[in-house]
Amino acid sequence: MTETKKTTIVLFSGDYDKAMAAYIIANGAAAYDHEVTIFHTFWGLNALRKEEMISVKKGFMEKIFGKMMPRGADKMGLSKMNFAGFGPKMIKDIMKKHNAMPLPQLIEMAQEQNIKLVACTMTMDLLGLQQEELLDDIEYAGVAAYLADAQDGNVNLFI
Amino acid sequence: MTETKKTTIVLFSGDYDKAMAAYIIANGAAAYDHEVTIFHTFWGLNALRKEEMISVKKGFMEKIFGKMMPRGADKMGLSKMNFAGFGPKMIKDIMKKHNAMPLPQLIEMAQEQNIKLVACTMTMDLLGLQQEELLDDIEYAGVAAYLADAQDGNVNLFI
Amino acid sequence: MTETKKTTIVLFSGDYDKAMAAYIIANGAAAYDHEVTIFHTFWGLNALRKEEMISVKKGFMEKIFGKMMPRGADKMGLSKMNFAGFGPKMIKDIMKKHNAMPLPQLIEMAQEQNIKLVACTMTMDLLGLQQEELLDDIEYAGVAAYLADAQDGNVNLFI
Numbered sequence: 001m002t003e004t005k006k007t008t009i010v011l012f013s014g015d016y017d018k019a020m021a022a023y024i025i026a027n028g029a030a031a032y033d034h035e036v037t038i039f040h041t042f043w044g045l046n047a048l049r050k051e052e053m054i055s056v057k058k059g060f061m062e063k064i065f066g067k068m069m070p071r072g073a074d075k076m077g078l079s080k081m082n083f084a085g086f087g088p089k090m091i092k093d094i095m096k097k098h099n100a101m102p103l104p105q106l107i108e109m110a111q112e113q114n115i116k117l118v119a120c121t122m123t124m125d126l127l128g129l130q131q132e133e134l135l136d137d138i139e140y141a142g143v144a145a146y147l148a149d150a151q152d153g154n155v156n157l158f159i
Numbered sequence: 160m161t162e163t164k165k166t167t168i169v170l171f172s173g174d175y176d177k178a179m180a181a182y183i184i185a186n187g188a189a190a191y192d193h194e195v196t197i198f199h200t201f202w203g204l205n206a207l208r209k210e211e212m213i214s215v216k217k218g219f220m221e222k223i224f225g226k227m228m229p230r231g232a233d234k235m236g237l238s239k240m241n242f243a244g245f246g247p248k249m250i251k252d253i254m255k256k257h258n259a260m261p262l263p264q265l266i267e268m269a270q271e272q273n274i275k276l277v278a279c280t281m282t283m284d285l286l287g288l289q290q291e292e293l294l295d296d297i298e299y300a301g302v303a304a305y306l307a308d309a310q311d312g313n314v315n316l317f318i
Numbered sequence: 319m320t321e322t323k324k325t326t327i328v329l330f331s332g333d334y335d336k337a338m339a340a341y342i343i344a345n346g347a348a349a350y351d352h353e354v355t356i357f358h359t360f361w362g363l364n365a366l367r368k369e370e371m372i373s374v375k376k377g378f379m380e381k382i383f384g385k386m387m388p389r390g391a392d393k394m395g396l397s398k399m400n401f402a403g404f405g406p407k408m409i410k411d412i413m414k415k416h417n418a419m420p421l422p423q424l425i426e427m428a429q430e431q432n433i434k435l436v437a438c439t440m441t442m443d444l445l446g447l448q449q450e451e452l453l454d455d456i457e458y459a460g461v462a463a464y465l466a467d468a469q470d471g472n473v474n475l476f477i
Contacts, residue, residue, distance in 0.1 A: 005469050010316070012180055014239055017360055021330055021476075024440075028461040034469070042176055043239050059256075061249055068240055080332055080361050081386055091444065094379055098443050122183075125257050126250065143187040150314045151164050151193070155468045157328070157476040158180075158316040169475070171339055173398055201335055202398050218415075220408055227399055281342075284416050285409065302346040309473045310323050310352070317339075317475040 007034045007155040010146065014043025014070065015079035016088050016103060022159045023106035029155065030113040038110070039146045041120035044159075045127060047073045047107065048119055048134045062128020069127065073103040111137060118145070166193045166314040169305065173202025173229065174238035175247050175262060181318045182265035188314065189272040197269070198305045200279035203318075204286060206232045206266065207278055207293045221287020228286065232262040270296060277304070325352045325473040328464065332361025332388065333397035334406050334421060340477045341424035347473065348431040356428070357464045359438035362477075363445060365391045365425065366437055366452045380446020387445065391421040429455060436463070 007029035011022045022038060030036045040048055051072040058066060070076045078087040095102055101109065110117065117138040124130070124140075131140065150156050166188035170181045181197060189195045199207055210231040217225060229235045237246040254261055260268065269276065276297040283289070283299075290299065309315050325347035329340045340356060348354045358366055369390040376384060388394045396405040413420055419427065428435065435456040442448070442458075449458065468474050 007465075007469075010180070010184075012177065012318075018330065021328070021359060024461055025328075025465070028465050029469075032462070032465055032469070034465075041180060061253055064249070065240075065253075081383075090379055090382070094444055094446070097377075100440065100444065122259065126253055126259065128253070143183055144191075147166075147184070147187050147191055147193075147314070151166075151188075151191070153314070155465070155471070155474050156314050156316065157474065158318050159330075159476050169339075169343075171336065171477075200339060220412055223408070224399075281418065285412055285418065287412070302342055303350075306325075306343070306346050306350055306352075306473070310325075310347075310350070312473070315473050315475065317477050 005032070005034045006149065006153040007036045008146070008150045008153040009038045010158045011038050011040045011044035011047065012042050013079070013159055014046045014076055016073070016076040017078050017080070017091070018159050019044065019047045019073060019076060020103050020106065022157075023103065023110055025157070026115050027106060027109055027113060030110070030115050034154070037116040037118060037149045039118045039120060039149075041123045042127070043069070045119055045124060045129055045134070046070050046076060047103070048117065048138060049129070050133060050135060054133045056130045056132050058128050065127050066129070073107055076103070107135075164191070164193045165308065165312040166195045167305070167309045167312040168197045169317045170197050170199050170203035170206065171201050172238070172318055173205045173235055175232070175235040176237050176239070176250070177318050178203065178206045178232060178235060179262050179265065181316075182262065182269055184316070185274050186265060186268055186272060189269070189274050193313070196275040196277060196308045198277045198279060198308075200282045201286070202228070204278055204283060204288055204293070205229050205235060206262070207276065207297060208288070209292060209294060213292045215289045215291050217287050224286050225288070232266055235262070323350070323352045324467065324471040325354045326464070326468045326471040327356045328476045329356050329358050329362035329365065330360050331397070331477055332364045332394055334391070334394040335396050335398070335409070336477050337362065337365045337391060337394060338421050338424065340475075341421065341428055343475070344433050345424060345427055345431060348428070348433050352472070355434040355436060355467045357436045357438060357467075359441045360445070361387070363437055363442060363447055363452070364388050364394060365421070366435065366456060367447070368451060368453060372451045374448045374450055376446050383445050384447070391425055394421070425453075
């Protein structure tokens with residue numbers, strides 16, 4: 001029986017390196033013909049933010065969160081050795097030297113491979129993020145949809 | 160064949176936001192009739208601490224750890240944007256506005272849904288936590304019991 | 319049908335406490351006759367570094383990373399309450415008192431139990447780590463090999 005394998009990743013973290021790990025595993029699994037879902041929740045939502053400033057109506061605290069959080073994958077920090085933003089620059093320079101794909105390209109590749117990118121609507125509410133601020137062609141869902149994917153999954157990870 | 164699905168979560172983290180994610184997934188899975196276990200280890204044990212000061216005999220270092228670690232779910236900090244404790248207050252205010260359940264209530268709900276809450280005895284020893292300091296009606300076990308649950312699990316997460 | 323169960327852990331974190339959790343679960347699973355793999359990537363590679371200084375040719379940035387990252391399991395910090403390196407000392411003292419195994423011994427035990435320790439070659443490149451700097455008798459592989467192990471796994475964790 002050759003049923004399709006499933007990889008389902010919760011991306012909770014807003015760190016550049018952790019998001020890279022998530023997207024490298026996801027793209028690898030898609031290349032192996034897995035059905036792949038990345039469910040972005042809490043700080044992981046920042047990986048889906050558009051780089052440009054989007055003007056939307058927000059409450060006061062939602063505005064503060066919006067300003068403090070990185071706008072898009074390229075602005076995210078490292079989980080270790082961030083050195084006030086110098087660490088990510090170092091990593092990106094080394095990645096360029098080794099022809100490794102930077103995070104924004106890994107996300108593009110995921111979309112081309114039809115990986116299902118989901119934004120958690122409950123935490124979007126909490127962090128005051130609106131659909132206009134996030135990448136196009138992603139899905140919106142809650143924990144029930146995540147569980148429906150995960151419970152039949154072969155590789156389930158929380159990153 | 161409709162056998163019961165199993166969700167088994169290791170809660171290692173002592174962050175408010177990560178514990179929230181763990182309990183939201185756990186409560187969701189229980190609502191889907193999964194058999195759910197949360198195995199609390201290391202800093203994740205703090206989510207199970209009672210809020211009130213419990214007087215127990217401890218060694219010197221165990222006392223220091225006890226004082227430095229948050230007493231209960233409500234005192235835990237955020238993994239990002241903690242801002243010396245201001246971040247959790249912001250998140251809690253926003254949660255109230257959105258009628259989202261705060262962590263202590265998510266834990267209560269888990270107990271009402273018969274989610275098995277387990278405290279890892281080995282790390283309780285290391286951090287000097289005693290049964291009197293933890294919530295009532297939880298279980299105590301080690302890594303062997305965790306693996307017995309996890310190896311037949313559908314959704315296994317380390318948070 | 320009693321087929322061998324499989325536990326596959328991605329160790330991404332470079333924290334002493336998280337690596338301990340990974341190795342305790344791994345050793346437990348091996349004791350239960352699971353086939354166990356720990357795939358070390360990003361900061362998790364530091365757990366595999368030899369303690370002694372190994373002289374290898376490196377570029378400028380690779381040298382900086384090499385110097386800043388802990389050389390071996392015993393030098394790693396805590397994810398919480400690190401207190402500029404005092405936290406790990408406290409934990410290790412308490413562990414000694416409780417006869418708990420320190421991380422370097424947990425790693426030795428894993429090797430004795432034939433747990434497959436894998437170093438992620440892609441992130442070795444990024445962090446400028448070379449085979450000479452890592453423990454003997456480990457394997458070298460990429461995300462494809464990880465997925466081959468994980469997709470048939472019973473317990474899959476990202477730590």
